[in-house]
Amino acid sequence: MTEKNLPGTYSRFAAKYPDLAGAVEALGSTAKELGPLDEKTAQLIQLAAAASIRSEGAVHSHARRALAAGATEADVHHALILLVSTIGFPAVMAAISWADDIIDPV
Structure with a gap:
């Protein structure tokens, strides 16, 4: 996630499960890149x-x-x-x- 001031819950989740957080972020990015x-x-x-x-x-x-x-x-x-x-x-x-x-x- 590229936002600044990420919510504390998300930050803690991403720190504990970085691979999963990265996969979720990649999924969102890929979906956005598919269309106009x-x-x-x-x-x-x-x-x-x-x-x-x-x-x-x-x-x-x-x-x-x-x-x-x-x-x-x-x-x-x-x-x-x-x-x-x-x-x-x-x-x-x-x-x-x-x-x-x-x-x-x-």
Whole structure:
């Protein structure tokens, strides 16, 4: 993972299981290299998927990565709002709150 300020849980996992962490990272990189989507679009798709499985940590990670790839707050919110008819309003609001942890940390 190339992010700075990696979450402590991930850092500890990667230190304990470096081969597995590397394999997971390589899988993600390989999947991205297979198609024409740019990094921002790929991260917004992964953000939506993270919201769909209600993974707070993954929403944090992909919101952070989307912003680093050039997404705006409006882009992140829109990617999540688009899910309202699929995953429901409460799940979207939870995901927005998790994304906002990254967009505007208190």
